[in-house]
Amino acid sequence: MAQRVILHVGAMKSGTSYLQRLLFLNRDRLADQGVLVPGNAWPDQVRAVSEVLERKRVVAAPPEGAWQGMVDEIGAASGTAVISMEFLGPAAAAKIERVVSSFPTGTVEVVVTARDLGRSIPAMWQETLKNGRFLPYDEYVAAIADRDGLGRRFWREQDVAGICERWSAAVGVDRMTLVTVPTPGAPSTLLWERFASTLGVDPAGFAEPGPTNESLGAASAEVLRLLNERVEGMAYGEYARKVKQQLAKRVLAKRRGEEPGVGYEPSPWLRERAGQLVEQLRGSGIRVVGDLAELTPLAVSGARPGGLPPEEQLAAAVAAIEGLVRASGNGKSAD
Structure with missing residues (x-):
């Protein structure tokens, strides 16, 4: 059985697609450093996680036993295994317990990646569009401020303090790590370097994936x-x-x-809420890789x-x- 099972649980739009593609692109190199990326391709992890979370809105129903098959693959390995799936982040306590209890006590560690809310809002609106929603942008922003409709969903998926609190209740604060997404202008590999530190691998020499989950104009x-x-x-x-x-x-x-x-200028209410989240995280005792100051909402130029x-x-x-x-x-x- 792998001695460490790392669950990268999101948050959404925090570089998850980039990290997932990088992990599978470099499976052999990671294996050489004692890290298993289970599944033959990332969709295998999607299907497995969808099954254990009993997700209804899926492209196709996952095959029965998909999650247990992944658990068994990890069970046959040694060293470290990593599952990266942002659907895990907003999971309720009962489903978190189901996931964590699939593995031996004390083996699960949780990594949360987080990006500033200023960049997250236009990105998350586009994500709703790519999944069939059609709420106008201005109404979406208002719903976030009011925590209404799709705004409630936004906070389930972007309240990183809440995500960390739910998962730390299951695995313990000492097994939680928050990785902040670097601000624009930082080296392109910095997020990977930070994430690699949670895996315990040397980040040098890894192949970079091409563009991932690009935004729309x-x-x-x-x-x-x-x-x-x-x-x-x-x-x-x-x-x-x-x-x-x-x-x-x-x-x-x-x-x-x-x-x-798609542009966005952070409003006072968002800056205030982001400040509250940062203070919650600072007082939580959770290990931070990066800088909580990077969660300060940034303006996004555009229309x-x-x-x-x-x-x-x-x-x-x-x-x-x-x-x-x-x-x-x-x-x-x-x-």
């Missing part, structure tokens, strides 16, 4: 939002394949350099999607149609 995001209103009710599996993966990630994401991004000129939305919509036509014409995904 403001016009493309608004086009996606308007489309979601019209395809509401589509089965999630079909939506994920046709809209999330094909249109959003493979077509619209390519326009990111051609249009302004308000709802205020864009119609011609910008039209350009994004035409580009979306072109991308889909070209993909269907050659019988391949719009890569």
Whole structure:
């Protein structure tokens, strides 16, 4: 049995996709340093975690025994094993206990990565769009301030102090680590270097993944939002394949350099809430890798999607149609 089982539980939009791709890209190098990344590919971890958490909104139902299969793979290993899945972060206490109790007492350690809320808000709004929601951006920001509707969901997934509190209740504060996401302008490998320290590996020489889970420009995001209103009710599996993966990630994401991004200027209420979170974390006794000052909300330059000129939305919509036509014409995904 692995002597250490590290659960990287999120938070969402805190460099998780980058770290997950890096882990699987470098599985052999990690194995040489005594770290197992279970599963043949990251979707195996998605399916396993989806099963143990009993998630309903999935592309396809995970095969029965997916979680136990991963537990067994870790059980046959030695050294350190790492599972990285941001769905774990907002889990309720009962499901956290189910996950932790799958492994021998004292083996589980939890890593939480956290990014400042200023950058998280526009990123999380886009994540709702990529999963079929269509709340306008300004209304989404207001819902976060009011903790209403999708705003409540935002705080379940972004209240890192709450996430740390729930998980530390199950594993103990001494087995918790918070890794802060560096601010813009920091070396591109710094997040990996910080995360690697939680695994106990030398971060040098690891292959870097390509762009991961790229954000959309403001016009493309608004086009996606308007489309979601019209395809509401589509089965999630079909939506994920046709809209999330094909249109959003493979077509619209390519326009990111051609249009302004989604902007956000932190409001006083957000700065106050972020300050409260930092104080909670500082007083929790949880180990911090990085600097809690990096959780101070940052402004994000860009545009308000709802205020864009119609011609910008039209350009994004035409580009979306072109991308889909070209993909269907050659019988391949719009890569």
